[in-house]
Amino acid sequence: MIEILQYEFMRNAIMAAVLSSLICGLIGTLIVLKRLVILAGGIAHAAYGGVGLAAFMGIPLRAGALFFSLFLSLIMGRITLQKKARADTAIGVIWAVGMATGVICIDLTPGYGVDLMSYLFGSILSVSKIDLSMMGTIAILGILMCFRYYRLILVYTYDEDFARTRGINVTLIHYLLIIFISVSVVLIIRVVGLILVIALLTIPPSIAEGYSRSLAGMICLSSVLSLLFSLCGLWVSYTYDLTSGASIIMVAAAGYLLSKLLHLPCQ
Amino acid sequence: MKMDIVMENVSFSYGNKTILEDVSLHIPEREFLAVIGPNGGGKTTLLKLILGLLKPDKGQISILGKVPEKAVHRLGYVPQDTSNYVQFPITVMDTVLMGCLGEKYSISPTMKHRLQAINSLEKVGILDLKNELTGSLSQGQRQRVFIARALTTDPEILLLDEPTSSVDLDTQKAFYDTLLELNSRMTIVIVSHDLFAVTSHATAVACVNRKICYHSEGEIKPEMLELAYGTCPVELIAHGIPHRVLGVHGEREKLSHD
Ligand SMILES: Nc1ncnc2c1ncn2[C@@H]1O[C@H](COP(=O)(O)OP(=O)(O)OP(=O)(O)O)[C@@H](O)[C@H]1O
Ligand SMILES: [Mg+2]
Numbered sequence: 001m002i003e004i005l006q007y008e009f010m011r012n013a014i015m016a017a018v019l020s021s022l023i024c025g026l027i028g029t030l031i032v033l034k035r036l037v038i039l040a041g042g043i044a045h046a047a048y049g050g051v052g053l054a055a056f057m058g059i060p061l062r063a064g065a066l067f068f069s070l071f072l073s074l075i076m077g078r079i080t081l082q083k084k085a086r087a088d089t090a091i092g093v094i095w096a097v098g099m100a101t102g103v104i105c106i107d108l109t110p111g112y113g114v115d116l117m118s119y120l121f122g123s124i125l126s127v128s129k130i131d132l133s134m135m136g137t138i139a140i141l142g143i144l145m146c147f148r149y150y151r152l153i154l155v156y157t158y159d160e161d162f163a164r165t166r167g168i169n170v171t172l173i174h175y176l177l178i179i180f181i182s183v184s185v186v187l188i189i190r191v192v193g194l195i196l197v198i199a200l201l202t203i204p205p206s207i208a209e210g211y212s213r214s215l216a217g218m219i220c221l222s223s224v225l226s227l228l229f230s231l232c233g234l235w236v237s238y239t240y241d242l243t244s245g246a247s248i249i250m251v252a253a254a255g256y257l258l259s260k261l262l263h264l265p266c267q
Numbered sequence: 268m269k270m271d272i273v274m275e276n277v278s279f280s281y282g283n284k285t286i287l288e289d290v291s292l293h294i295p296e297r298e299f300l301a302v303i304g305p306n307g308g309g310k311t312t313l314l315k316l317i318l319g320l321l322k323p324d325k326g327q328i329s330i331l332g333k334v335p336e337k338a339v340h341r342l343g344y345v346p347q348d349t350s351n352y353v354q355f356p357i358t359v360m361d362t363v364l365m366g367c368l369g370e371k372y373s374i375s376p377t378m379k380h381r382l383q384a385i386n387s388l389e390k391v392g393i394l395d396l397k398n399e400l401t402g403s404l405s406q407g408q409r410q411r412v413f414i415a416r417a418l419t420t421d422p423e424i425l426l427l428d429e430p431t432s433s434v435d436l437d438t439q440k441a442f443y444d445t446l447l448e449l450n451s452r453m454t455i456v457i458v459s460h461d462l463f464a465v466t467s468h469a470t471a472v473a474c475v476n477r478k479i480c481y482h483s484e485g486e487i488k489p490e491m492l493e494l495a496y497g498t499c500p501v502e503l504i505a506h507g508i509p510h511r512v513l514g515v516h517g518e519r520e521k522l523s524h525d
Pocket of ligand 2: 310311
């Protein structure tokens with residue numbers, strides 16, 4: 001087990017797992033409780049549209065993904081804020097259009113092949129130092145904000161109407177949260193891929209929900225679970241020479257199943 | 268008399284469905300206003316307009332002499348439906364503590380805030396539940412948690428939307444006594460279908476059904492029942508609303524005995 005640490009790519013992969021677990025534990029808890037999972041899915045798919053557009057226009061891919069996701073996420077944020085019935089349907093449409101934009105743009109860009117598989121599953125084993133430092137920044141920012149504004153975030157997450165009656169600017173918090181989700185998701189996708197992001201955002205919080213007594217507890221437990229799944233998944237992937245992203249998801253899914261089985265008798 | 272809540276010719280509609288039409292209401296300081304009316308009559312909508320959660324299409328609303336958004340933090344609110352708060356990891360204590368956010372929003376509340384929360388929990392008689400998960404409580408218990416949360420905000424105006432619809436009779440009585448006591452410090456607006464409980468405490472009654480029929484004594488007038496429940500108040504009277512909650516109704520009373 002220890003000998004894998006001698007490889008730098010392994011140390012980077014573990015670091016990436018730690019940072020994305022922290023970020024996903026925090027954001028995942030908020031989006032699960034606020035029922036914004038579909039919005040996060042929409043952002044993740046819009047990022048591919050951004051990658052395609054950026055390739056087509058010849059600008060850096062990361063910037064393209066970031067701006068396109070931010071743009072679409074603000075539209076989706078507006079839809080969710082208004083709580084129109086069928087907000088999820090509208091987001092589903094944006095989600096699909098975002099993805100299709102990416103595919104068509106890449107078709108139209110001669111001699112350009114953005115590897116769809118690496119976008120879907122990422123490549124945690126080839127994480128760069130820049131990726132790590134950007135994820136580190138986001139993680140630290142997220143944790144600091146969470147400590148500083150915990151009760152504000154709690155009231156917003158629990159009861160928007162009540163938050164408004166306390167004079168809290170719910171609209172501002174909502175958009176800030178969505179911008180934060182966008183930036184994080186786009187960053188993490190580069191590292192672990194679209195499918196793993198969605199898995200890490202939803203599986204640990206939905207397990208943690210059943211065992212938590214507070215928002216802070218749920219965030220911590222989600223992060224720990226997320227880290228546990230990532231590290232076990234990495235180990236499985238290394239030992240049996242399997243795709244890392246898919247291995248992590250399978251471990252997480254096994255954990256999910258296990259927790260539901262354990263919970264059955266109490267319900 | 269100082270007016271706490273003033274609504275002038277307010278209209279509100281959802282889409283093209285008019286909910287409130289040209290409604291005017293003046294609620295003086297320290298009033299105990301009971302709001303009655305049929306389901307879908309617009310009672311919840313009225314409270315949300317007062318809170319500034321909804322914006323009127325026409326007309327003016329002024330709360331404590333200000334626009335609703337500027338005064339809303341001085342209002343306490345108990346929502347009608349508490350069932351969408353079930354799936355959330357939060358204890359009763361933490362829920363009630365939302366009523367006193369303080370300035371710093373940090374994770375651990377101050378001792379003063381804790382005492383405030385404990386005090387409100389005691390008032391609604393659920394201090395022993397303070398470490399339970401709010402989502403695991405019964406509906407009536409949860410309603411009491413939300414009442415306690417509103418009390419913790421220490422408001423100047425307290426708005427309650429059917430706060431006792433699932434609360435047992437003993438607690439209801441204690442609760443109305445608490446409201447009476449609070450009424451010496453704050454204006455109270457309570458939506459309720461329990462005509463008897465309401466009218467034995469209220470200093471004014473308003474019936475909402477697209478229009479508002481307001482009466483500044485704690486009595487239900489036949490006109491209100493007409494607005495609320497159709498054109499035949501007699502039937503309702505015959506169904507056992509105690510006569511003493513009704514004002515002088517001459518002809519109609521005779522009818523009710525037929
Ligand atoms: N979010 C909404 N979108 C569209 N229509 C709504 C919405 N909320 C309420 N309505 C409509 O507004 C009308 C008044 O609703 P409101 O909740 O104010 O009634 P209420 O008097 O509180 O009734 P109840 O006694 O059932 O609580 C209803 O006909 C309802 O269908
Ligand atoms: Mg209502």
